[in-house]
Amino acid sequence: MFYISFASASKDFLVWLQDTTKRLLHFEGYISKGGRGTWQLRFAKKESYLLFDKMFYHKSISFLDRKFIKAKTIFRTDKQNKSVSDETGKRAGLRG
Numbered sequence: 001m002f003y004i005s006f007a008s009a010s011k012d013f014l015v016w017l018q019d020t021t022k023r024l025l026h027f028e029g030y031i032s033k034g035g036r037g038t039w040q041l042r043f044a045k046k047e048s049y050l051l052f053d054k055m056f057y058h059k060s061i062s063f064l065d066r067k068f069i070k071a072k073t074i075f076r077t078d079k080q081n082k083s084v085s086d087e088t089g090k091r092a093g094l095r096g
């Protein structure tokens with residue numbers, strides 16, 4: 001399992017971000033207390049894929065390379081693991 005998360009000292013900001021994603025994308029994530037006086041807004045796997053597509057909708061926009069590369073690596077690994085899992089399940093007669 002993986003998450004895209006946003007951290008902030010301002011819970012109000014994360015509530016606003018949560019409300020905005022709920023209004024525009026129809027999912028809301030989960031706000032929890034982080035460490036050292038911070039808060040986190042986390043989106044689970046399915047929502048992470050959708051949010052990533054919305055955040056990086058065109059290659060001409062500005063973004064942090066290290067964050068983009070990290071997310072792409074996680075998604076690629078997840079797809080490879082799913083492919084192996086699906087193939088193993090088929091051989092075992094568990095799927096399709």
